[in-house]
Amino acid sequence: MTSRLILRPFSRDDEDAAFGFFGDPDVMRFSLNGPHLSRKPTEDFILTNINRQSRSGFSIWAVAEQSSGMVIGMCGLAEFGHGVPGIELAYRLRRNRWGRGYASEAGRRGRRSCIYRVAT
Secondary structure (H helix, E strand, O other): OOOOEEEEEOOHHHHHHHHHHHOOOOOOOOOOOOOOOOHHHHHHHHHHHHHHHHHHOOOEEEEEEOOOOOEEEEEEEEEEEOOEEEEEEEEEEOHHHOOOOHHHHHHHHHHHHHHHHHHO
């Protein structure tokens, strides 16, 4: 948690909110997979991260605004994928939340929490 954000593991209840940003071509412009064209990739992403969290103690988390409780993005540790070994700090935010410093705030908090869990 930060002063403005809640970072928590995803749940199946987050699928609609997550599709809102994963389906946005502008949000996903730099993603190797591009925007989600249906809900299935969003559902798969959430299930993968629910499983990774329970198995490894870290994953990509939902990012919600404290003021509204609305899930506005995601942030956390992810495997690079596409045959590239390694782990990265990944994030995506709804376009209408850009420019507020949320990505930096979530990234700093997510990095501290995730690095601790990976190292222990």
